[in-house]
Amino acid sequence: LKGLGLYDGKIVDLNKPAVLLEDRGYQFGDGVYDAWKVVDGKHFLRKEHLDRLERSCRLLDIKPCYSREEIEGFSDSLVEESGVNDGAMYLQWTRGWESPRSHVFNENLRPLLSGSIIPIPPLPLDAWTTGNKVITYPDQRHLFCHIKTLNLLGSIMAKNAAHRNDCEEALLVREHQGRSIVTECSSSNCFAVKDGVMYTAPLGNLILPGITRAAILGLAGQCEINVVEEYVSPEFFKEADEAFFTNAIAIRPIVMIDGRPVGSGNVGPVFQKLNAKYQKMMRGN
Ligand code: PMP
Numbered sequence: 511l512k513g514l515g516l517y518d519g520k521i522v523d524l525n526k527p528a529v530l531l532e533d534r535g536y537q538f539g540d541g542v543y544d545a546w547k548v549v550d551g552k553h554f555l556r557k558e559h560l561d562r563l564e565r566s567c568r569l570l571d572i573k574p575c576y577s578r579e580e581i582e583g584f585s586d587s588l589v590e591e592s593g594v595n596d597g598a599m600y601l602q603w604t605r606g607w608e609s610p611r612s613h614v615f616n617e618n619l620r621p622l623l624s625g626s627i628i629p630i631p632p633l634p635l636d637a638w639t640t641g642n643k644v645i646t647y648p649d650q651r652h653l654f655c656h657i658k659t660l661n662l663l664g665s666i667m668a669k670n671a672a673h674r675n676d677c678e679e680a681l682l683v684r685e686h687q688g689r690s691i692v693t694e695c696s697s698s699n700c701f702a703v704k705d706g707v708m709y710t711a712p713l714g715n716l717i718l719p720g721i722t723r724a725a726i727l728g729l730a731g732q733c734e735i736n737v738v739e740e741y742v743s744p745e746f747f748k749e750a751d752e753a754f755f756t757n758a759i760a761i762r763p764i765v766m767i768d769g770r771p772v773g774s775g776n777v778g779p780v781f782q783k784l785n786a787k788y789q790k791m792m793r794g795n
Contacts, residue, residue: 514592516584516601516625519576521591524626533622535604537611539660541621542566543602546721546758548627549792551595553585558721559758563601566658572605572621581623588627596632598759601625602660633760638785641765641777642678644755646744647671649682649693649716656715669696678762679755683744684716691741698755699723700764702747703780709746712739722756729787735780752778761788 515524522528534540544563547554560578567574576584585599606619651664668680679695686693693711694700699720702709708730711717730737744767747753751773753764761784763777 511594511629512592513594513597513626513628514588516588516623518622518624519580519584521587529624530607530622532607532609532611533604534606534608534611534615534619535602535622535624535660538613539662540570540615541602541604541660542570542572542658543600543660544658545598545600547630547792548589548594548597548599550794551589552794553589553599554792555721555725555758556582556585556599558724562658562719562721563603567603567621569657570605570659571617572603574603574623575620576623584623584625585627588625592627592629594627594629597627597629599625599627604660630759637760638763638781639777641763641775642755643676643766643769644679644681644695644764645672645675645677646683646692646747646768647680647696649684651682653715655693655717656713656719658718665696672696677766679764681744681747681767686716686741689741690743692744692747693717693741694720695755698757698762700747700755701726701753702742702750703752703778704746704750706780707736707738708780709738709740709742709750711741720756720758722758722761725791726756726761726784726788729784729791732787733783735784748772752780754781754784761785 513524515522517528544559546559604622606621647668672680682693694717748767753772763781
């Protein structure tokens with residue numbers, strides 16, 4: 511199975527050139543994106559992801575030139591024409607193209623929609639029985655973390671440092687109001703569990719409001735797990751009973767931070783409970 515691309519509303523070959531040199535997304539990272547999972551040929555939480563994509567556009571004054579229905583249609587076509595049953599859907603809006611490039615943008619540009627579908631094999635079962643390792647890494651990103659912008663350099667450097675250290679993710683650490691806090695991961699939200707209480711960073715401009723984060727908070731409510739949406743320190747994460755991270759592609763237990771085991775070093779019961787519910791939710795039962 512092969513991936514398939516979308517550029518300016520047309521289905522295209524993913525591996526052939528399509529992007530305009532003067533597209534502001536290419537020149538400036540002047541754009542936004544969203545991504546969700548396709549499970550058994552169905553779009554998982556597409557409405558929520560498209561709501562966030564619209565909000566990202568609004569916050570940057572990008573005015574989409576397709577309706578919600580048209581965008582749903584493009585994503586349906588990507589699934590149908592690619593034949594991908596399990597995969598990742600990606601859509602991005604850039605502010606449009608103009609030449610010569612200029613920091614000052616023309617208010618009347620027609621934005622450009624592009625995207626792709628990529629097949630992803632269902633995760634191996636041991637992805638959540640053996641757990642994942644993470645490192646801590648300085649959060650060097652801008653202050654637009656609540657907008658899903660194309661400016662991902664801070665995330666990319668963090669994720670690659672993690673991979674070089676044989677880790678799956680990086681817990682991003684920022685100095686904030688005189689203390690050291692964990693914001694989120696390079697492409698995930700993160701949670702710590704201590705004495706049965708689940709902690710995660712509050713919504714605000716220092717984290718992305720994850721769609722999976724919201725789903726997990728909903729499931730935690732159903733399981734009557736107490737949740738505290740407050741910043742905690744990297745030390746708190748290291749001394750937690752359990753930790754995990756979430757994104758639209760996967761939710762994963764963290765069993766090691768900076769080479770030291772978290773809690774017992776095994777996947778914890780809170781994660782297992784939430785994961786069981788989440789897997790069911792994803793498969794529509
Ligand atoms: N934080 C960041 C920085 C991300 O890039 C992502 C992935 N898009 C997330 C959190 C998780 O968000 P979601 O659950 O909506 O995929």
